[in-house]
Amino acid sequence: MDDPVIQRIQNNPRFHELVHKKSSLSWTLAIIILVAYVGLILMIALAPSVLGTPLFAGGVTTIGIPLGMLLIVLAFVLTGIYVRRANGEFDTLNQQVIAEARNARN
């Protein structure tokens, strides 16, 4: 694409709004999943007995099992949240920014 379009996008405050919104969402979600995963690994390494505690008295299912499953579900849900916002709200904003930059040419 020609430079003027890029230039106009860069000067558009709505582009910076888009960048800000998108980046803060991606990094927040990335940090949540990293903390959840590394937290679980650290628990495995430092306090394995916690994960080995039975969920209820007399049962064999341990806390570690639903926690592990929860991490899988969390990965899916966070991905879903991101894709929903990025493909909806952010994409609309993105289309507007691009349209404004292109129309300004005429």
Add this chain to the structure above:
Amino acid sequence: MRATDRLTLASIALMSSLPTWAAGALEGPVKQRETNWHAIIIFLIFVAFTLGITYWAARRTRSAKDFYAAGGGITGLQNGLAIAGDFMSAASFLGISALVFTKGYDGLIYSLGFLVGWPIITFLVAERLRNLGKFTFADVASYRLKQTPIRSFAATGTLIVVTLYLIAQMVGAGQLIQLLFGLPYATAVIIVGVLMVLYVTFGGMLATTWVQIIKAVMLLCGATFMAFMVMQAAGFSFETLFQTAVSVHPKHLAIMAPGNTSPIETISLGIGLMFGTAGLPHILMRFFTVKDAKEARKSVFYATGFIGYFYILTFIIGFGAIMLVMGKPEYTTTVMEKGKQVTQLIGGANMPAIHLAYAVGGDMFQGFISAVAFATILAVVSGLTLSGASAISHDLYANVFARGRTNEAHEIRVSKYATLGLGVVAILLGIAFQKTNVAFMVGLAFSVAASANFPVLFLAMFWRGLTTRGAVAGGSLGLLCAVAMIVTGPTVWVKILGNAAPIFPYDNPSIFSMPLAFIVIWAVSKMDTSAAAAQEKAAFDAQFVRSMTGVGAEGAASH
């Protein structure tokens, strides 16, 4: 595959990405079993069908964009399935369910490492990659840097990852097929090699994508059925399932909690799996097959769902195998090992899922699952080969040797020769490494991807200050370190090369080699005050606008 054969083997551990602590492999020769007709017939139907698709795809594959990226016309859902098909290897299916079978909870932890890379790819990599690239991840890495050095580096990284992965898959394929189908090792390796070359040279990305989609659907259906039957046997109660498993398993309650693992080893493995996934060239290439960033996002969302669901299934399958297979005389055999009688699973440590298939579905279903395992390998090697071939034709030939002065027809022709070459190399290496325990090779592939490809790709997209010198210096060092640390580590240095003590104490190097790559890239880029470096930094703004908005990105071809 009943109690007629006595097999002791390291078999599928060889193709698996299991770390060595997880492999639980037995030493010894793999013997061929009697021919398994159910499996062979189901597999032949799969082959006939996929070759039909290849014929259809070949007629639609004309331009370079068709060949490398299926014309950009794959939908998000299709691509999500294909990504899952690329990623769920036979190693994941057989290896992780076997790991759950022997170690219980630890198997779940291992599969989590494979999964958590996907959200990261969604949030930080997928759409930027789609907006900046055309056919290979080198397109993105070299977007504002010097073409020749960066593409040479990226192609090297790609070819190393692809070759290591291919060897592991070929050796695993040979052994698995020998075991499940009763075909000789070399025959099995040649069949896999020939079929993958056919899919890729004639059908390009379109055929490869459909092979992966079909295989993913077969694998997900088969695994769902097995998990359902297991849950039915347990009265749809996890507590009953776990209780039965605990009473049958020799480790009893220990299978419900994490075992003893070194924290550094575990975190290093996790880092390697997580960031390695974001640096696997055959996975990254899949994002160029969709029409825009929107579809790219959808594809990772679906892929994350399918892969997460698959790992929950393998966990249930592993525990189901403890309940329905472990200790049952019809699935075990007694062999002499070092003068002692040892009772073990027929076919070796990685067979729980295959025996469970018989337990829940009889001969016919076991044949189906065996055929799915074969199809799985085929789909994974096809994706790998296509990615290796495009590194040779698109990066090395078109952009380094010919410096862009070539045409599409030439480039595609080079790509087809490269595919043929890779097929021959894969067959030869597969046969050469028959007797070697190559389990470390997938681990090495992930480590190289995490320590060389990922840092360069990530910083190219996110850090204005990245320069060509920094990327090449740090990326190469990360690559060399990952290789050196694995070669001098416990698995290769001690177990394979027979030295007394490892020089590098850990099996998983990523916790050291990846940060090292990042630091060196940063430092060298900072010190680079050349005019070229200043230009590269200045070009970041335009690249950033394109990566965020998709303005000027490669659109979809009309089909």
